[in-house]
Amino acid sequence: MSLLQPGLGVPLGAAAVVVRGVLRTVSRHEWRGLENLPDGGCVIAANHVSWLDPVTLADVLVAAGPVPRILAKESLFRAPVLGGVLRVMRGVPVSRGTGDAAVALQHAVDAVRxxxxxxxxxxxxxxxxxxxxxxxxxxxxxxxxxTTGAPLVPLAQWGPQQLLPRKGRPRLFPRPTMRVLVGEPMDLAAYQGRPLTQALLREVTELVVDAIAELLSQLREEPVPPRWDPRTGSRRPAVAPPAARPEVEGAP
Known part of the structure; x- marks a missing residue:
């Protein structure tokens, strides 16, 4: 599998203009923290609230620099309209539970580098x-x-789920506001150069999700609840702050 190139004969710049024009018609936007996006390759970790997220985030990030690459479920590339946008915007399809997921991650590594x-x-x-x-x-x-040593930037968004709910039809009135808050790149120096054990990856992932949740708390002006665990369908106890966590030593 290779990274999908711009398709349908539509230049990236033209696609971005079309996407932006549609979004400006059906929504408002309120973006903060774009100055925290570094120049060059980086990893942007965002919360996922709507199937429209790849489009709304592309709109934000194009305003702050080059067209991003977005990892998205392979099935979305077959969806009407959204699939075409993802292909034009150089999306990276991910088939979870197959060898293609590892291939997609390697393509993402190459893209960041x-x-x-x-x-x-x-x-x-x-x-x-x-x-x-x-x-x-x-x-x-x-x-x-x-793996890449690139900056990891947390991003929180709120609003796309009002325009395109998980279930049901798009809601165009009243026009929702697409709110985005970009955080500062995370300091992962303490983890660089260590073996990428599952325990270490889980610890860093907790830090990443914590950072996204804190940004979302600012957008929503609500406290962060205990994390939802989809495996149990319930909230688990709040995660201890980093200083209280035990050191990771080897594989679990």
Missing amino acids: SGDRVVIFPDGTLTKDPDGWPMVGKTGAARLAL
């Missing part, structure tokens, strides 16, 4: 948290950042 901004959703799918908060995360963002 070549200077691209790569967006990944630690939730792995639309959040199942009943209140829309980030779930217990998957380790892809942590692995990608630690």
